[in-house]
Amino acid sequence: MRHFLLLFFLAPSILFAQKKSDSLFNASLDEVVVTATRTPRTMGNLAIPVSLINAKMLYQSGSLRLNDILAEQTGLMITDNFGKGIQMQGLSSEYTLILLDGEPLIGRTGGVLDLSRITIRNIKKIEIIKGPSSSLYGSEAMGGVINIITDRAGQNKTDASLRYARFGTIDGAVNFSRKYNQTDIQIAANYNRSEGYSLKPFAIQKTVEPFWKSSQQFNLNQRITERWKTGLGLRLNNTYIDNSIAVQNLGSTIISKGFEKNDEFNVTPYVQYQVDKKIKSVLRGYITGFNALQKLDVKDAYGAYNDQFKQLFARVEQQTDIHPTQQSTLTLGAGIIREQVSSNRYDSLSTVRNNQIAYLFAQHEHAFNSKLVVIGGARFDANKAYASVLSPKISFQYKINSYWSFNASYGRGFKAPDFRQLYLNFTNLAAGAYSVFGTEVAEAEIKRMTDAKLLEQTTDVFSKLSILKPETSGGLNVGIKYNHPQKLNVGLNIFRNDLSNMIVTDVIAFKRNGGQIYSYFNLKRAVTQGAEINLSKQLNKAFNLQGGYQYLYTADKDVLDAIRLGSVFQRDQSTNMVTRMKWVDYGGLPFRSKHSANLKIYYENATGVFATARAMYRGRWGTMDLDGNGLINRADEYAQGYFQLNASAGYQLNKYFKLMAGVDNIFNYKDILNLPGNPGRVGYVDLQINF
Amino acid sequence: MKKSNVFAFVLLSAVFFYACTKDDNATGTSTLTSNVVKDLVADTIVGLVNGQPVGVGKFTFYSLENNAVVPSTDSNSTKWDIAFRGTTIITNAGTSGPGAGGAFVYTGTFDELKTVPTDSTFKKDNAPTSYAITSGSNKGWYVYDPVNNLITPIPGRVLVIKTAKGNFAKVEIMNYYKGGSTPAPSASDDIKLKTQRFYTFRFVHQANGTASFQ
Numbered sequence: 001m002r003h004f005l006l007l008f009f010l011a012p013s014i015l016f017a018q019k020k021s022d023s024l025f026n027a028s029l030d031e032v033v034v035t036a037t038r039t040p041r042t043m044g045n046l047a048i049p050v051s052l053i054n055a056k057m058l059y060q061s062g063s064l065r066l067n068d069i070l071a072e073q074t075g076l077m078i079t080d081n082f083g084k085g086i087q088m089q090g091l092s093s094e095y096t097l098i099l100l101d102g103e104p105l106i107g108r109t110g111g112v113l114d115l116s117r118i119t120i121r122n123i124k125k126i127e128i129i130k131g132p133s134s135s136l137y138g139s140e141a142m143g144g145v146i147n148i149i150t151d152r153a154g155q156n157k158t159d160a161s162l163r164y165a166r167f168g169t170i171d172g173a174v175n176f177s178r179k180y181n182q183t184d185i186q187i188a189a190n191y192n193r194s195e196g197y198s199l200k201p202f203a204i205q206k207t208v209e210p211f212w213k214s215s216q217q218f219n220l221n222q223r224i225t226e227r228w229k230t231g232l233g234l235r236l237n238n239t240y241i242d243n244s245i246a247v248q249n250l251g252s253t254i255i256s257k258g259f260e261k262n263d264e265f266n267v268t269p270y271v272q273y274q275v276d277k278k279i280k281s282v283l284r285g286y287i288t289g290f291n292a293l294q295k296l297d298v299k300d301a302y303g304a305y306n307d308q309f310k311q312l313f314a315r316v317e318q319q320t321d322i323h324p325t326q327q328s329t330l331t332l333g334a335g336i337i338r339e340q341v342s343s344n345r346y347d348s349l350s351t352v353r354n355n356q357i358a359y360l361f362a363q364h365e366h367a368f369n370s371k372l373v374v375i376g377g378a379r380f381d382a383n384k385a386y387a388s389v390l391s392p393k394i395s396f397q398y399k400i401n402s403y404w405s406f407n408a409s410y411g412r413g414f415k416a417p418d419f420r421q422l423y424l425n426f427t428n429l430a431a432g433a434y435s436v437f438g439t440e441v442a443e444a445e446i447k448r449m450t451d452a453k454l455l456e457q458t459t460d461v462f463s464k465l466s467i468l469k470p471e472t473s474g475g476l477n478v479g480i481k482y483n484h485p486q487k488l489n490v491g492l493n494i495f496r497n498d499l500s501n502m503i504v505t506d507v508i509a510f511k512r513n514g515g516q517i518y519s520y521f522n523l524k525r526a527v528t529q530g531a532e533i534n535l536s537k538q539l540n541k542a543f544n545l546q547g548g549y550q551y552l553y554t555a556d557k558d559v560l561d562a563i564r565l566g567s568v569f570q571r572d573q574s575t576n577m578v579t580r581m582k583w584v585d586y587g588g589l590p591f592r593s594k595h596s597a598n599l600k601i602y603y604e605n606a607t608g609v610f611a612t613a614r615a616m617y618r619g620r621w622g623t624m625d626l627d628g629n630g631l632i633n634r635a636d637e638y639a640q641g642y643f644q645l646n647a648s649a650g651y652q653l654n655k656y657f658k659l660m661a662g663v664d665n666i667f668n669y670k671d672i673l674n675l676p677g678n679p680g681r682v683g684y685v686d687l688q689i690n691f
Numbered sequence: 692m693k694k695s696n697v698f699a700f701v702l703l704s705a706v707f708f709y710a711c712t713k714d715d716n717a718t719g720t721s722t723l724t725s726n727v728v729k730d731l732v733a734d735t736i737v738g739l740v741n742g743q744p745v746g747v748g749k750f751t752f753y754s755l756e757n758n759a760v761v762p763s764t765d766s767n768s769t770k771w772d773i774a775f776r777g778t779t780i781i782t783n784a785g786t787s788g789p790g791a792g793g794a795f796v797y798t799g800t801f802d803e804l805k806t807v808p809t810d811s812t813f814k815k816d817n818a819p820t821s822y823a824i825t826s827g828s829n830k831g832w833y834v835y836d837p838v839n840n841l842i843t844p845i846p847g848r849v850l851v852i853k854t855a856k857g858n859f860a861k862v863e864i865m866n867y868y869k870g871g872s873t874p875a876p877s878a879s880d881d882i883k884l885k886t887q888r889f890y891t892f893r894f895v896h897q898a899n900g901t902a903s904f905q
Binding site: 570571579636 | 836839844846871
């Protein structure tokens, strides 16, 4: 423990200088992760399921954006609605917290944080924590946490890379870092563009429209004295997408030209004070903003379409790590968050909606002996705009012997109602004249419409409209791991997440013109459970084999109750005959694959040649109801399962140049309807220069 | 059958009749008939008005007593029991006709409904604000999917009908598209518009005035 503390002192330079990350072992026991406990821990000493993707794997896999590499990980699915979202342990994108160097990214659309916004050209590693982690991170950390850690190398290094890929895709990146006596700085820039593609050859509107994305990042760390350290991070991230929307209105096509623009900034100052060998304290500030603008010059009666969304998130947080004894670590933290949002979807741009959160968290980790480690913690979030939440978590690890270890954890997670659920005031004139009102504005809007005699009637659920509560979950993870250093690594994790108070829309009233009015309710209960197996085997000096499989079962609990009661029916596609639905007929929550797997081979020799082949399988997943019961049950309601094979190879020409080429989706698998984000086979060449 | 106009003729000629199969129930009574009606046209789409698909706006009237289409000239009589126009289904009572009819939507399977529950309330149409068989998506017998533009009968919905004469029948809508086959979600809008409003339904009619369907 003392040795560890010493390491801790000199962090991050020593930690990052470790050569351990050269190994492709997914869970090499010595690799350090910070996300699981908010303190640096080696992979071998973790009581909760964590996976790690290191820089080498990121490079050799030929990934450019965050979604590229996550799509190749066991148990993670990329969804394609409002951008590239992530599904973890069967929980959808809105329930996974995405951190950049430990700070949460904002700017979600429909709950989805678009992972393709994030370049991985300057990423050192990605840590993936599965299971509820709200006890440390608060809202959104229900399914898990993905922490993207940028390369703050603390060394003198300059590199540049250039990629050309199909569809006019160009990606250029420059990373620069310098280490001076007490100062280290890092500058990273990335530009990514593509001409997009069409899956339907003669369509006016491309499936993916031309876009560009750019990112600039600057980090500074300054050691003031032995004990004091400070730093600042700045990041700018911009995306621009061309938009030509062709609206088919029964024969007549209306083409509208426009664009979509997202601008994001992050500012992260910190001060760190090492009180003594036992106590370290960090004060962190964080301000991030996300502005989305969508403009369309619509050539019809509705005129120009202008949609704006502005979000600001500011946080001050203090975290103190105390080591009262060699066997224990106490982590204490507190913070204040202010969030504000304005959008012309919520009244007007000039109306700023805000929320304030004050929170406290504490975690105690104790090693009872060399075999047993127990971690207990909790976080309390007091919110202004909705009910407060307490999120506890307990986990332990037991090392059976030097090869086998067992761990289990139970935690509570939550997701705060988001601003749209509270304040949305949206009427779609084009499609059926429906309206959606957030819970905080619904009553006033209904009254206004009643007075204006625009309403036909309110529904029964209208009377149930109330203050939204956060969505909550309880997550259990039980795992067993076998590790034979540098030879074989096998891990099994069994999980179950029970979700309650899930927010769904329901009809609160009917308009006289036939349109429906929706609002939000804490109604749904769901379960996701399954098992994940991961394997990593060093076949010989050159070959490393990795594989993984996830079995996933998901269900809406109310549907399960209804099936038990016999009040759910289904219709056969060919005979049109109706039967009572049985438990086995129910396909669970949509967009979930029961089976998913991957198998990857990495080759590398001493002369600087590497090659990879990565096969991913995703079993069928439910996409839509076709027999009128609102559920996934019939075979034609599923998207077909598929294999995708990606391969890459590269060569280190000399000290300066690294060359790589690869092909993603070699078998050119496409599913126009269900996988619009999959363009088919994509080849690329990539040059990296190290100065 | 007197044909008042060419359109009615087209409507009627598009109707296929399938042989009645008498139920061979144990008691040997012949008051119970069980039928499947296929591709009953219900105001099929003839064009677009303001971008919205429209038919000519006429109901197709059907007699469950006789298992036959009733000409629209007899709409103001007690010769018909149920009528179809797009997704709207009416029964011969209230504002819809002079009969002693009515209906309600029962939740369960067609075969399991062996008798009309004693506490049943038969509603009468009060057009255009309310119908015995509630109109609208997910309110009565069908659900409309705005993404795929498809109309699907909700499984487990049985229309319990009181005929114009006051006898009982149960009706299950099986499909809304031509040939009893819903187009694939990926089918063109043109196909979806041209093949819709063709009802496939089955019914059991009890002629003896009792509430029993067995």
